[in-house]
Amino acid sequence: MILHLNPFSGLAGDMLLGALLDAGASLDAVRRAVALTGLTGWTVDAEEVRTGPLIAVRVRVEVEDDATERSASELQMMAARTGLPIAEAALTAIAEAEGALHGVPAADVHLHELGGHDTLIDIVGCAAALLDLGVTRVHCAPLPLGRGTVRTRHGVLPVPAPATLALLGGAIVRDGGEGEAVTPTGAALLRAAGTVYGAVPEMTLRATGYGAGTREIPDRPNVVVAMLGEPTAETVRQVVLSTNLDDVTGEVLGYVIERVLAAGAADAWVTPAVMKKGRPAHVLNVLTSLELAGRLQKLILAETGSLGLRRGMVEKVALPRRFETVRLYGQEVRMKHGPGGVKPEHDDLVRLAAVTGRPLRELAREALDAL
Incomplete structure (x- = not known):
């Protein structure tokens, strides 16, 4: 929404x-x-x-x-x-x-x-x-x-x-x-x-x-x-911030992704890479609006210690979606509806699994059945 x-x-x-x-x-x-x-x-x-x-x-x-x-x-x-x-x-x-x-x-x-x-x-x-x-x-x-x-x-x-x-x-x-x-x-x-x-x-x-x-x-x-x-279905211009990292642990990378998403990034992901001299590395990518790019750039550089990053403009096609809520075991689970179907929100299922002790895949099926 x-x-x-x-x-x-x-x-x-x-x-x-x-x-x-x-x-x-x-x-x-x-x-x-x-x-x-x-x-x-x-x-x-x-x-x-x-x-x-x-x-x-x-x-x-x-x-x-x-x-x-x-x-x-x-x-x-x-x-x-x-x-x-x-x-x-x-x-x-x-x-x-x-x-x-x-x-x-x-x-x-x-x-x-x-x-x-x-x-x-x-x-x-x-x-x-x-x-x-x-x-x-x-x-x-x-x-x-x-x-x-x-x-x-x-x-x-x-x-x-x-x-x-x-x-x-x-x-x-x-x-x-x-x-x-x-x-x-x-x-x-x-x-x-x-x-x-x-x-x-x-x-x-x-x-x-x-x-x-x-x-x-x-x-x-x-x-x-x-x-x-x-x-509505729309094409929006957004910014991708990318940096190559060969000296950052997986724990730090996961933390940085959590930070940028909490700060308003539209998406964030990491891909493996091989850099010059055969060094194994990761490429951190952050998708964001132009308005937030400067703030997220500072956050990325501060948290990773990288000496620089790349900025590129992309066009993102966003399809319409809507949410509704179902209740399972006394807890609310958000259901995301899009043109291709419906799926429960992963974070809500994780929270519910921690409370109930039930397997995540079974909770996902039960949430769909509850619609």
Whole structure:
């Protein structure tokens, strides 16, 4: 599924979560993901509210622990328990941005306003909702930056807040909005999802959701609009990043593939090769959008130690596909439908096999039978 966001009045984590729930994401799936973090003493609810002339969904998060300060590493550890790459990537992005701003390593970052458990719930909840909806691509219209000031632990700061600006590197932005139109949590989620900015992509519209913020804006509804659609058959131009590696272990190669996919790469693979002087090697290939190529290039070079790589433009033909969910042994398994047939998502089967102890091939057959 393709998700396109229209941040009409801005974007925050709770607004995005409300829009995804309004578009059809399961609140139970969100609650299950939050429970995996190990957090206790919380509730997540959604209600319909009127904002201006529109009805939208507002998310209400309550926690017994009302502390707003804690280490970024603690929140990252809790997010890692969920197995949701977008949640982990979003919190990592926040830690890296705050560390760069304050001149400390990301591992030593202590979060103030962003240190509350509601930040963790918003981020994990959005990641779970994206997974539940089968979203594989996120697009977003230009973001209004807001104006004015915001009061923080470090004093009064200009809007957009420095952390927000750091997280929005590469985004398309515009003037507009009063106050803090885009929050660091919203910006981190967009970065973690590998968001592409611009016009609405060609797609068959399937659902629309409206997520409400908590502020009242005099002249407009305070909402973000989520449009969910299936891609049509289309040819898109993408970039292939390739590098030859003769001194990198298989474990590192597997790790790099996980990192680039979590950062938004469309695909990644490794092929064996024989280099000059008969040296055995591997060729790492990463397929990505032009917008993400620069960021992924830096990641590849940093993680592999390679002294260079090749960039090539390719045309990718993408056929339409859609997802539906079946339940097996109390767990959800996504089923991918394409012109050539249907198959269960491998990661969901692996998770189910670990829970049930049943063979993977039998679970795949049972998932097909459950349709």
